[in-house]
Amino acid sequence: MDAFYTKITRPDPDDPTKSYADHTLLKTTEYCCEQFQNHNKKFPSWNYSTGKFTIIDSITYDSSTLVSINYCPFCGQKIRYKKA
Ligand SMILES: [Zn+2]
Numbered sequence: 001m002d003a004f005y006t007k008i009t010r011p012d013p014d015d016p017t018k019s020y021a022d023h024t025l026l027k028t029t030e031y032c033c034e035q036f037q038n039h040n041k042k043f044p045s046w047n048y049s050t051g052k053f054t055i056i057d058s059i060t061y062d063s064s065t066l067v068s069i070n071y072c073p074f075c076g077q078k079i080r081y082k083k084a
Pocket of ligand 1: 073074
């Protein structure tokens, strides 16, 4: 599947000398399968700072670790990230 996103660089509100990137997944993105689409409705997995889908890799008492995925966890199709 192709994941289309836009990238906007915004100033860091805490430090004017820095900026951060904000990636937005476009609604034109067509999911490879219904399972992944439904999963994202229930558990939004788009990461705005990296511009990729993520899954939770591990959970500890006070935090969780996310990893970026390049393949759909349900059907195994490759995910191509494309900047629109
Ligand atoms: Zn899929």
